[in-house]
Amino acid sequence: MRRLMVMKKWLITPVAILLMLLLAGCWDRTEINDLAIIVGLGLHETEDEEVQLSVQIVNPSSMASGQSGNSGQQGTGQLTTMEKEVGKTTFDARSKLQEKVSRELFSGHNRVVFISEKLAEKGIRDHIDFLARYTRPRLRSYVYVTKGVPADFFKVMPDLESSSAETARELADLRIGMSVEVKELLQMTADASENAALPIITIEGEPPHSYGLRVQGAAVFKHGKMVGQLDDSATRGVMWIRDEIEEATIMVQPEGETGYISFLVLDATTKLVPEIKGDNWTMTVQINAIDDAVENHTTLDLMKPDTIKRLEKQLEEKVEQRIHIALEQVQKDMKADILGFGESFDSKYPDKWEAVKDNWDEKFSEVTVNIESDVEIKRPGRSTSPPALPEDEVTNE
Amino acid sequence: MKNGQKGRLPLKRRRLKQQKAKQADKTAKLEPSVDSKAPLSDSLRANENTFRSIYDNSSDVIFRPFYIGEQVKALLIYIEGLSNIEEIDDSVLSPLIKSKADGDTTVDTLINKKVAVSDVKKVTTFSDSVKEIASGSPVIIVDQQTSGFALGLSKWENRSVEEPQAEMVVRGPREGFVETIGVNTSLIRRRIRSPKLKMKAMEAGEYTKTAIKIAYIDGVADQSVIKEAASRINRIDVDGILDSGVLEEYIEDHPQSPFPQVLSTERPDIVSANLLEGRVAILVDGSPFVLIVPATFYSLLQSSEDYYGRFLIGTSIRWLRYFFLLISLFLPSLYVALLTYHQEMVPTTLLFSIAASRAQVPFPALIEALMMEITFEALREAGLRLPKQVGSAVSIVGALVIGEAAVSAGIVSAPMVIVVALTGVASFTIPRYSASAAVRMLRFPMIFLAGTLGLLGIMLGIIGIIVHMATIRSFGEPYLSPMAPMKWRGMKDVLIRAPWWKLNTRPRFTGETNDYRQADNQKPSPIRGKD
Numbered sequence: 001m002r003r004l005m006v007m008k009k010w011l012i013t014p015v016a017i018l019l020m021l022l023l024a025g026c027w028d029r030t031e032i033n034d035l036a037i038i039v040g041l042g043l044h045e046t047e048d049e050e051v052q053l054s055v056q057i058v059n060p061s062s063m064a065s066g067q068s069g070n071s072g073q074q075g076t077g078q079l080t081t082m083e084k085e086v087g088k089t090t091f092d093a094r095s096k097l098q099e100k101v102s103r104e105l106f107s108g109h110n111r112v113v114f115i116s117e118k119l120a121e122k123g124i125r126d127h128i129d130f131l132a133r134y135t136r137p138r139l140r141s142y143v144y145v146t147k148g149v150p151a152d153f154f155k156v157m158p159d160l161e162s163s164s165a166e167t168a169r170e171l172a173d174l175r176i177g178m179s180v181e182v183k184e185l186l187q188m189t190a191d192a193s194e195n196a197a198l199p200i201i202t203i204e205g206e207p208p209h210s211y212g213l214r215v216q217g218a219a220v221f222k223h224g225k226m227v228g229q230l231d232d233s234a235t236r237g238v239m240w241i242r243d244e245i246e247e248a249t250i251m252v253q254p255e256g257e258t259g260y261i262s263f264l265v266l267d268a269t270t271k272l273v274p275e276i277k278g279d280n281w282t283m284t285v286q287i288n289a290i291d292d293a294v295e296n297h298t299t300l301d302l303m304k305p306d307t308i309k310r311l312e313k314q315l316e317e318k319v320e321q322r323i324h325i326a327l328e329q330v331q332k333d334m335k336a337d338i339l340g341f342g343e344s345f346d347s348k349y350p351d352k353w354e355a356v357k358d359n360w361d362e363k364f365s366e367v368t369v370n371i372e373s374d375v376e377i378k379r380p381g382r383s384t385s386p387p388a389l390p391e392d393e394v395t396n397e
Numbered sequence: 398m399k400n401g402q403k404g405r406l407p408l409k410r411r412r413l414k415q416q417k418a419k420q421a422d423k424t425a426k427l428e429p430s431v432d433s434k435a436p437l438s439d440s441l442r443a444n445e446n447t448f449r450s451i452y453d454n455s456s457d458v459i460f461r462p463f464y465i466g467e468q469v470k471a472l473l474i475y476i477e478g479l480s481n482i483e484e485i486d487d488s489v490l491s492p493l494i495k496s497k498a499d500g501d502t503t504v505d506t507l508i509n510k511k512v513a514v515s516d517v518k519k520v521t522t523f524s525d526s527v528k529e530i531a532s533g534s535p536v537i538i539v540d541q542q543t544s545g546f547a548l549g550l551s552k553w554e555n556r557s558v559e560e561p562q563a564e565m566v567v568r569g570p571r572e573g574f575v576e577t578i579g580v581n582t583s584l585i586r587r588r589i590r591s592p593k594l595k596m597k598a599m600e601a602g603e604y605t606k607t608a609i610k611i612a613y614i615d616g617v618a619d620q621s622v623i624k625e626a627a628s629r630i631n632r633i634d635v636d637g638i639l640d641s642g643v644l645e646e647y648i649e650d651h652p653q654s655p656f657p658q659v660l661s662t663e664r665p666d667i668v669s670a671n672l673l674e675g676r677v678a679i680l681v682d683g684s685p686f687v688l689i690v691p692a693t694f695y696s697l698l699q700s701s702e703d704y705y706g707r708f709l710i711g712t713s714i715r716w717l718r719y720f721f722l723l724i725s726l727f728l729p730s731l732y733v734a735l736l737t738y739h740q741e742m743v744p745t746t747l748l749f750s751i752a753a754s755r756a757q758v759p760f761p762a763l764i765e766a767l768m769m770e771i772t773f774e775a776l777r778e779a780g781l782r783l784p785k786q787v788g789s790a791v792s793i794v795g796a797l798v799i800g801e802a803a804v805s806a807g808i809v810s811a812p813m814v815i816v817v818a819l820t821g822v823a824s825f826t827i828p829r830y831s832a833s834a835a836v837r838m839l840r841f842p843m844i845f846l847a848g849t850l851g852l853l854g855i856m857l858g859i860i861g862i863i864v865h866m867a868t869i870r871s872f873g874e875p876y877l878s879p880m881a882p883m884k885w886r887g888m889k890d891v892l893i894r895a896p897w898w899k900l901n902t903r904p905r906f907t908g909e910t911n912d913y914r915q916a917d918n919q920k921p922s923p924i925r926g927k928d
């Protein structure tokens with residue numbers, strides 16, 4: 001009898017564990033081939049004030065055959081497909097979208113979120129909530145404001161990348177223009193200043209012959225609504241202040257010369273130093289940059305320390321000029337603090353910040369901005385004196 | 398131990414009961430029963446009769462009667478094929494037969510003056526004689542004497558010392574143990590010449606009478622381990638021990654565990670190294686595998702070559718082995734979990750290509766993985782058991798059918814084939830076959846857990862395995878030592894393979910009685926050489 005009990009104990013434990021596993025069941029198990037892998041989400045508002053959700057779904061089998069040598073279009077079909085649906089809310093639209101997509105919509109690999117200009121003007125707060133709350137889309141997707149309907153963007157078949165969403169992601173990764181992830185957008189809108197800036201993306205070429213996308217300028221959001229747009233150079237100015245510059249080219253035309261010298265910014269750091277004296281709020285923007293000369297169309301000899309000094313001065317002016325353009329638009333016209341001034345004041349003068357917090361937009365426009373830039377030309381490039389010039393034509397001072 | 402003794406009594410009793418029943422059976426058949434414990438009598442005829450009845454129906458036992466000095470009757474008993482006949486003829490029979498007629502024929506005189514054999518043993522009982530005869534030593538009994546003598550002239554066909562097939566090294570000794578225990582002890586003795594090396598003789602098996610030797614270095618090995626090993630072997634009361642693997646199962650601490658708690662090796666150098674570390678070796682006659690206790694999990698992952706090569710390379714190879722141990726245990730289950738539950742964790746482009754290759758596959762990833770892993774195990778087993786000539790056919794069929802054809806037929810996906818192949822290769826990086834078998838077996842519950850509970854299941858599995866490993870002990874030494882319990886001293890031979898001059902202490906549990914194994918400051922340097 002005791003033997004039997006022992007046997008039973010031995011049997012019961014593994015059997016119970018096995019049954020427990022079956023109880024847990026594979027209820028949320030999804031095979032990879034039952035997934036519609038979304039790489040791009042688009043949000044737009046229709047004429048009827050409803051949300052239009054568009055998605056870009058990859059077709060893995062044609063994507064794989066495209067990889068293995070066949071030229072993309074000749075594969076089993078299109079690399080990506082676009083589906084769209086309208087609904088009262090974003091998730092409502094998503095649910096309706098699922099009705100006509102045979103595979104489970106899976107946004108765990110979402111690359112970009114496109115927000116149409118129209119929706120941006122109306123306000124994106126409600127829609128951002130979806131991105132933040134619904135656990136599936138990843139927070140590392142890049143957010144763009146589109147000039148036009150996002151659905152059109154997803155129809156673009158880019159030349160180099162496999163999908164337009166991928167193109168947008170690669171463009172953001174290059175950090176030529178602004179690049180903002182969902183996570184950063186959430187941080188920006190949750191900030192005390194509640195202002196945000198998103199890059200704007202446009203289609204290259206006229207549909208249906210469009211072949212790519214282009215990042216162009218930035219959209220400025222105030223309290224969740226787009227209040228204005230910055231052009232490329234103003235965007236660069238904003239990026240200088242926000243310490244987001246990674247690679248930049250600056251051209252200068254030295255005095256008394258007809259040609260330009262191009263410089264590549266190798267390393268740039270920006271520090272914001274806030275200061276409050278009485279009622280006077282000042283912000284000092286300290287910029288340190290190291291440059292590399294990459295192209296010289298002038299007759300100047302870049303090996304001469306004097307020349308370098310002069311050029312450095314000019315470069316500093318150029319950078320400051322860019323920043324001034326940005327400040328003019330952002331601070332004076334839009335009165336939207338997308339530069340991080342608010343945070344900076346908040347961390348150094350929490351009490352005084354608290355007092356102006358609710359009135360920050362006005363106060364922001366009154367902040368005096370000092371720019372201290374220090375540009376250093378580290379390397380004159382591979383060839384030292386202008387190589388295309390005979391020696392006697394090189395300017396000697 | 399108390400439990401062990403308690404459990405042992407009824408067992409012993411049952412066996413005795415069986416024996417009694419057998420004996421009753423024998424007497425019923427009117428067969429002569431022999432009390433083998435009895436001493437030899439002084440009548441040669443009576444003794445001969447007893448021996449003949451002991452070796453009833455044994456045609457391979459040779460009885461050779463002869464006269465010593467043409468007068469005194471004597472009898473030579475040996476087993477055909479187990480003894481060196483030429484030696485018996487030249488050194489024993491011929492001097493005895495040709496000796497003077499009126500000489501002294503007491504056994505002691507014969508041993509001391511007549512028999513030119515170095516290994517001679519006096520036997521006084523039938524059981525001793527039978528034991529000697531069984532081990533190949535011819536026994537001579539003389540008329541009028543109550544004792545006989547056994548000649549250590551055993552000689553039988555045995556395999557010569559070869560390179561062990563299951564434990565190859567590039568650099569290191571190429572000798573391997575053989576099936577004869579005497580050769581095996583000599584292989585160890587040749588490496589450790591100190592008289593401190595002890596070989597305690599034991600025996601197990603009711604019918605096999607298998608010789609067992611417990612080898613240890615006196616003053617280095619822990620006495621309690623030696624005693625424990627001896628008591629566990631003493632406990633064994635079975636018909637036969639045919640291989641050290643059988644003995645292993647009888648003396649293990651936790652026979653239910655998939656992990657081997659005894660290290661078995663064919664290499665005398667590994668045994669010697671372990672003896673020097675204070676471990677105890679158990680040699681079993683008839684098996685080329687010598688058991689080493691206590692064994693820890695990490696000792697199963699060490700190869701002798703780690704110690705013969707340069708320490709930097711030894712360390713990196715050890716890390717490689719640890720890494721592939723994890724791969725072979727977790728890769729298929731991770732693959733299944735990621736593909737069925739956590740697709741967002743796969744890099745996007747990789748996900749696309751996996752999705753593309755899985756598009757035609759009819760099975761869920763879990764079934765696919767189980768199917769492929771089982772097929773791989775079957776292939777491995779088939780390749781192992783088949784004759785060498787057919788073995789290559791199996792590998793060709795396996796590679797073609799399981800790899801290429803299955804993928805192009807859309808039954809399995811190419812990434813799964815890669816995963817299975819990688820897992821298979823990884824499991825062979827573990828130097829001990831028994832350990833790699835444990836890992837390969839555990840892979841299946843892991844895959845199942847991954848397929849039902851995802852990463853949560855894998856975590857549960859890992860916790861289960863680690864808890865289990867932390868629970869078990871091998872002859873008193875915790876299985877995960879020196880990692881758990883944490884002993885920094887042992888890390889130098891676990892995390893890394895420290896250079897020899899830094900391996901100055903023995904492992905904590907086995908070498909406590911004699912901590913230091915070498916002098917300090919042994920690091921070679923040109924300055925020290927000039928002293």
